[in-house]
Amino acid sequence: MNTKRDHLIEILHINYRTIKNNLLPLLTLVLGLLGTNQLYENMLKIGFFLLCTLIVVFSICSWYCKKFDFNAEKITLSEGVFRRKYQEIAINRVKSIHTSDSLPKRLLGVSNFNVELIGGEEVSFVLSNKGIVEIKNTVFGEYDLEITDTASNNLTVLPCLLLAVTNPRIFWSAFVLTFTVVSFLYTPIARWVGIEGAEVEQKNVIESGRSVVEIPIEAWLAMIPIVCGLSILSTFVAAIYVFFMYKNYQITKIEKQIYISYGFFEKKDYQIPIQEIRSIRIIEPLSFRPFGYVQLKIDPIGMSTKTSRDLYFRPILKQKEVADVIKQYLPMFDVIEINRKAKKALLPDYLLKAIWSPTIILLAFIYLHPIFLFGSVLLPFFLYVGYLRWKYAGLLFDDKFISHSEYKWLQSTKMITLKKYIQHTGISQSPLTKVRKASSYYYSVYSGNESYQLYGLSDEYQDQFITYPTFFAKKHQPPK
Numbered sequence: 351m352n353t354k355r356d357h358l359i360e361i362l363h364i365n366y367r368t369i370k371n372n373l374l375p376l377l378t379l380v381l382g383l384l385g386t387n388q389l390y391e392n393m394l395k396i397g398f399f400l401l402c403t404l405i406v407v408f409s410i411c412s413w414y415c416k417k418f419d420f421n422a423e424k425i426t427l428s429e430g431v432f433r434r435k436y437q438e439i440a441i442n443r444v445k446s447i448h449t450s451d452s453l454p455k456r457l458l459g460v461s462n463f464n465v466e467l468i469g470g471e472e473v474s475f476v477l478s479n480k481g482i483v484e485i486k487n488t489v490f491g492e493y494d495l496e497i498t499d500t501a502s503n504n505l506t507v508l509p510c511l512l513l514a515v516t517n518p519r520i521f522w523s524a525f526v527l528t529f530t531v532v533s534f535l536y537t538p539i540a541r542w543v544g545i546e547g548a549e550v551e552q553k554n555v556i557e558s559g560r561s562v563v564e565i566p567i568e569a570w571l572a573m574i575p576i577v578c579g580l581s582i583l584s585t586f587v588a589a590i591y592v593f594f595m596y597k598n599y600q601i602t603k604i605e606k607q608i609y610i611s612y613g614f615f616e617k618k619d620y621q622i623p624i625q626e627i628r629s630i631r632i633i634e635p636l637s638f639r640p641f642g643y644v645q646l647k648i649d650p651i652g653m654s655t656k657t658s659r660d661l662y663f664r665p666i667l668k669q670k671e672v673a674d675v676i677k678q679y680l681p682m683f684d685v686i687e688i689n690r691k692a693k694k695a696l697l698p699d700y701l702l703k704a705i706w707s708p709t710i711i712l713l714a715f716i717y718l719h720p721i722f723l724f725g726s727v728l729l730p731f732f733l734y735v736g737y738l739r740w741k742y743a744g745l746l747f748d749d750k751f752i753s754h755s756e757y758k759w760l761q762s763t764k765m766i767t768l769k770k771y772i773q774h775t776g777i778s779q780s781p782l783t784k785v786r787k788a789s790s791y792y793y794s795v796y797s798g799n800e801s802y803q804l805y806g807l808s809d810e811y812q813d814q815f816i817t818y819p820t821f822f823a824k825k826h827q828p829p830k
Contacts, residue, residue, distance in 0.1 A: 353417050356476035357460045363452075363476075364409035373401055418475060420489045425465065427473065443468050445626075445652055447490055449482065450618040468652055505596055507589070509666045512643060513596075514588035516635040516761070520595075524588035528580055596665055603679050610663070620661060626650045628795060629767035630663070630683050632672055636760045642669050648680070651771070651796065683766050688744035688755050695786040696806030697740050704736025705729065738762070745791055745804050745811075747818060752793060754804055771796050772819060777812040784809075791815055 408431065416429040425439040445468045451461040455476075463475045463482045477485070505513070514521060597614040603624075610620040633645040646664040653661070664675060673685050692700070708729065715722035735757075742757040752772060755764045775793040783789060789812050792803035 353419050354475075354477070354481075355418075356413060356416055357455075357458075357478060358413070359455060359458060359460055360476040361409050361413045362454070364412050365405055368405050368409065373405065420485050422489060425473070437473075439465070439467065439473065441489065444490070446621050446623065447486070448618075448620045450613075450616065452616045453614065456617060466653070466657075472657065504598065505593055505666065508641065509643065510589040510592045511585060512635075512637055512641065513592045513666055514585050515637055517588070517592070520588045520591060521584060524591065525580065525584040528584045528587055532580065532583075599665070601663070601679070608679060610661070622648070622650050624680070624682075626652070627680065628771040629765055630676065630680060631766075632685070632764040634669075634762045638666075643667065644669050644672060646672060646675065649767075682768065683751070685766070686746060686753065688746045688753055688764070690745050690807060690811065692740050692743040692804070692806040693786065693788050693808055696783070696788055697737070699806060700740035700743075701733055701736040704732050704739065708732045735760075740806070743804050743806065745807055745815075747815065752818070754802060756802070756804070765802070767795055769819075775815050775818045777809075777816055779809065779812075793818075 411431045412429075415431050415434070416427075418425065418427045423441060425437075425441070425444075427437040427439070429435055444465055446466045448464050448466070449461045450464060455461060459479050460476060461479055461482055463477050463485070465473045465475075467473070514524070594614040595616075596612050598617075599612040600610070602609040606624050608622045608624055608627075610618075610622070612618060627648050628651050629649040631645075631647040631649070633647060634643075635645070638644060643666050645662055645666055647661070648663045649658060663679075667675065676683050676685060712722065712725050712729070715725065738757045742755050742762045744755040746753045749769065751766050751768050752775075753764065753766045755762065757763075773794045773796050775791075778790045778792070779788075783806065787809050788806045789809040790803055790805045791807055791812070792801060794801040
C-alpha cells in the first residue's frame with residue numbers, strides 16, 4: 351500500500367483557514383468587549399501568542415494524521431487528530447472529479463484533487479499536478495479531467511459592482527474589512543492632520559452600552575452619511591474581490607460533459623455530466639433589473655449543498671442572452687413564458703403574510719423605546735415585497751418539465767426542472783381559497799429533498815397537476 355499525505359503547503363492552508371474562521375472572529379469579540387484599554391494589553395499579547403502557537407501545532411498534527419491511498423478498487427482515507435475517522439470509498443461510487451487551486455499552490459505546481467461521490471459528499475486531496483495526472487490515468491481512466499482551452503471571459507466594472515452588492519457574504523466581509531482598516535487608520539491620520547481628540551481611548555462594548563441610550567437623535571442621524579460612505583467603499587472593495595474570483599471564467603461543452611473553470615487567487619475547475627443536470631435557475635436580483643442582467647445556475651443531481659450554492663453556470667449575463675446560452679449548452683431545457691399566475695383575489699393574502707411579522711416586531715420595539723417609531727417608514731417596503739411575491743408566483747408544466755417562478759430575498763427566480771426528476775406533486779386547498787377557486791400547488795424533486803410551493807393559483811389545473819407523473823404519459827399514448 352503506497353500511503354500518501356497532502357502536500358506540505360496544506361499546512362499553511364490549515365493555518366489560514368483556522369485563523370480566518372476562528373482566531374479573527376474571536377479577536378474581534380475580545381476587542382469589542384475589552385476595547386484597547388492598556389490594562390488588558392499584556393493579556394491580549396500573551397493570549398494571541400498562545401493561540402498562534404496552538405494553531406501552528408494543530409495544523410502540523412492535522413496534516414500528519416491525514417493519510418490516504420488510491421488503487422483500482424477503492425480509496426482508503428484516515429484523518430483526525432483527537433478523533434480518528436476511517437473511510438473506504440469504492441471507485442464505482444465516485445460520480446465526478448475536478449481540481450481547484452489557489453495562487454500559491456499554482457506557483458508550486460500543486461492542486462486540490464476533489465472527488466465527488468454519489469449522494470453529494472466531496473473528498474479533497476492536495477497533490478502535485480504530476481501526481482494528479484498519474485492518479486487520473488491509473489485509477490480514474492474513464493473520467494475526463496482535462497479541459498479544452500477556450501477564450502476567457504472577464505467581468506467588466508458594472509457586473510462586478512452588481513455581483514458585489516448582491517452577495518451578502520462577500521459584501522459583509524468587505525464591510526467588516528473596510529470598517530476595521532478605517533478604524534485603525536483614523537487615529538494616526540487624525541493625529542497627522544491635527545484633529546483634536548484623536549487620542550481618546552476606545553471604549554469597550556460594555557461602557558458603550560451604558561451610554562448608548564444617552565446618545566441624542568442628532569448623533570444617530572449624523573452617523574447615516576458615515577455608514578453610507580463605508581458601504582460605498584465596501585462595495586468597491588467587494589467588486590475587486592469578485593473580479594479576481596471570476597477572472598478567466600471559461601465554460602466548455604465537450605460531448606456529454608460541461609467544464610467550468612474560473613478564479614485567479616483560488617482557481618476552480620468543475621466537470622459536470624450533462625445528463626445529471628436536473629434543473630436550471632434564472633435568477634434576477636432586484637439590483638440587476640434596471641440594467642437587464644440575470645444569473646444562471648444549474649442543479650446537478652447529488653452535488654453537495656455548499657458546492658451547488660457557489661456554482662453558477664453564468665454568474666451574470668444579459669437577460670436577452672439567456673435563451674441562446676441555454677440552447678447552446680443545455681438544449682434539453684426550454685425557456686417559456688409562465689402564464690399561470692396567482693389570482694388577483696389572493697393579493698391581500700400575500701400582503702398580509704408580508705406585513706404581519708414586521709409589524710409585531712416593530713410594536714415590541716416601540717414599547718421598549720419611542721424612537722423605534724421611525725421604523726414604521728419600512729412597512730411600505732414589506733408591502734411592496736408582498737406584492738412582488740404575488741406578482742412572480744407562477745407555474746407551468748407539460749410533458750417535458752415543470753417550470754415555476756417565485757420571489758424571495760429581493761430576487762426573482764425562475765426554475766425549470768426536467769420531468770424525470772419530479773418525485774411527487776400535490777395540491778392543498780383551504781375553505782378560504784376554495785371560495786375564491788384557488789389552490790396551493792407543490793412538488794418535490796429527487797436528489798436533495800427539495801420541495802416548492804406556489805400559493806393562490808387557479809384550481810382549474812389541479813387534477814392534471816396531482817397526476818402529473820402519469821397524466822402526459824397517458825395523454826400521448828399511441829392508439830391501439
